[in-house]
Amino acid sequence: MNWLLVVAGAVVGAPLRFLTDRFVQARHDTVFPWGTCAVNVVGSLILGLVSGAAGAASPHVQLLLGTGLCGALTTYSTFSYETLRLATDGARGYAVLNLGLSLAAGLAAACAGVALGHAL
Secondary structure, X not given: OHHHHHHHHHHHHHHHHHHHHHHHHHOOOOOOOHHHHHHHHHHHHHHHXXXXXXXXXXXXXXXXXXXXXXXXXXXXXXXXXHHHHHHHOOOHHHHHHHHHHHHHHHHHHHXXXXXXXXXO
């Protein structure tokens, strides 16, 4: 039963990641990976919220949203690849910006989510 919740969350999270990435990236004329950054920050916020509301959220909700949705929505591998690609293509400033912005915004979003989750 638990694995079905994870799969159901992933079925929503994976296409949402793809569509959000394409939507965001199409609106920016730059090599900076805004789409990946956006999905990772939003996923960090959702996971923080689910984790912060652990007392209020059932284990099933945690599996569905935390593991399934956020696991498929966020992408550390793409973040790593895009950062490496920026650095090797000569856009080192963008690579450093991607690293710093993704980490800082992701951590801030997770902290905000936890705080909101505790408030529930």
